[in-house]
Amino acid sequence: MTAAGTRRPLRRPGYLRSVDSELRSPYLRRLSRRGLIGLDAGAAIVYTLALLVLPGDTGVSAALAVPLAAAAGLPLAARRCRPVPVFAVVMSASTAMFLLGLPWDSYAGAASALYIVALTRGRQRWTPTPLIGVLSSVVILTGAVAGPAAWYAEVAGRLVLGAAVLGASWTLGRVVRERRAQAARSARQLADQAVSDERLRIARELHDVVAHSMSLIAVKAGVAVHVAEARPGEALDALRVIEATSRGSLAEMRHLLGVLRTGDADVAAAPAPGLADLTGLAERAAMAGVHVDLDVDTADLPEGVALSAYRIVQEAVTNVVRHAAPARCRVRVRGDGLRLRIDVTDDGPGVRVLPGGDGHGLVGMRERVMMYGGDFSAGPRPEGGFAVSAAFPYEE
Numbered sequence: 001m002t003a004a005g006t007r008r009p010l011r012r013p014g015y016l017r018s019v020d021s022e023l024r025s026p027y028l029r030r031l032s033r034r035g036l037i038g039l040d041a042g043a044a045i046v047y048t049l050a051l052l053v054l055p056g057d058t059g060v061s062a063a064l065a066v067p068l069a070a071a072a073g074l075p076l077a078a079r080r081c082r083p084v085p086v087f088a089v090v091m092s093a094s095t096a097m098f099l100l101g102l103p104w105d106s107y108a109g110a111a112s113a114l115y116i117v118a119l120t121r122g123r124q125r126w127t128p129t130p131l132i133g134v135l136s137s138v139v140i141l142t143g144a145v146a147g148p149a150a151w152y153a154e155v156a157g158r159l160v161l162g163a164a165v166l167g168a169s170w171t172l173g174r175v176v177r178e179r180r181a182q183a184a185r186s187a188r189q190l191a192d193q194a195v196s197d198e199r200l201r202i203a204r205e206l207h208d209v210v211a212h213s214m215s216l217i218a219v220k221a222g223v224a225v226h227v228a229e230a231r232p233g234e235a236l237d238a239l240r241v242i243e244a245t246s247r248g249s250l251a252e253m254r255h256l257l258g259v260l261r262t263g264d265a266d267v268a269a270a271p272a273p274g275l276a277d278l279t280g281l282a283e284r285a286a287m288a289g290v291h292v293d294l295d296v297d298t299a300d301l302p303e304g305v306a307l308s309a310y311r312i313v314q315e316a317v318t319n320v321v322r323h324a325a326p327a328r329c330r331v332r333v334r335g336d337g338l339r340l341r342i343d344v345t346d347d348g349p350g351v352r353v354l355p356g357g358d359g360h361g362l363v364g365m366r367e368r369v370m371m372y373g374g375d376f377s378a379g380p381r382p383e384g385g386f387a388v389s390a391a392f393p394y395e396e
Contacts, residue, residue: 033080041077047109048073051102068097072109079116087113098162107162111169118173129174136167200367213249216321217242219288241287274306275333278313282331285317289326290346292317298335305394308368309333309342315361316344316388324348324386341391348385365390 051069071093079086091110098107139160224238275296282292301309313331320329327348334341362378365388369376374392381387 037080040079044073044076068093076109076112079113083117083120087117107165111165114166115169115173118170119177129171132167133171136164139164213245216245216284216288273310275309281314285321288321290320291328293330296333298333299337312342312365312368312390315365319361320346337396339393344388346385
């Protein structure tokens, strides 16, 4: 009861409404619930009129036949609202009509109500639906082959055939329910997979941004600490590098966080980096004592491919800055319109994962390459240093 003393209207829980939506046929989803009930109401009226016309001369008074026909047909208008009560009423009226000799095919209404019951009721282990379906199919096929003279004329035969129609309706409802439930589960799994893939992509982007920037900041901060008293000018230059690097990293992180907040991958907070930004990457690495030789020869790349290529080079160069500086690093990028190849080599120590480290950088590079079905390798070189190689196909 509300404060004004009026009763609040009862509403179906949200999860029940979502289940109804998932179990509804794709063609019927275009109709509202009121529209579906309107169709049921029209069909119920037509079916009731058919029952009133079909009896003919059965010896049953109209005072009894009309109410029974109405009870067997009109409740079907509410079969989606109250499936079980509607089926009970229609089934009782149809059985009474059968016993009085009224049209035996009045079980069609009961089968229609039972279909909705089977479609909406939860799964029950004790119901032998496969057996019901097989027996119903056998009975219906036998009746079709035997013909009306040998089958429909007998009361027992008509009763068995009516039960078979009900069994077929129940089986059909359960089969349709299972198929729609499976489709709904598949759709949810696809949605969950898409969310997981997007989360992994964002995690890789954040790792690349943070690892590269923090590595450079840590190196330049160490330089500033060591030369602050003896060479304050050099310490000031290191602080300027730290400021510029941190500002750029914050801009990229704001872009990624904007994507997370809005769910839109096209948030215009900042352009995605590409191969044109490798020059700036090389300049920042040089500030940390790593001289980078760039050799880029490729046509215009799709944005996603260019971003992946940039991140692979960025992570490889960051590893050199973290574990091998000062050193020389050579970056070679080649693309012929069909396949992109990236090679990053250096002459520093050949270890790239510190003891107890997580090694997410190499894992992230491998994941980026595997997204395109490419090949990735990383390891120490025989002549010294470390080499990272990636190659994957792409379309212009």
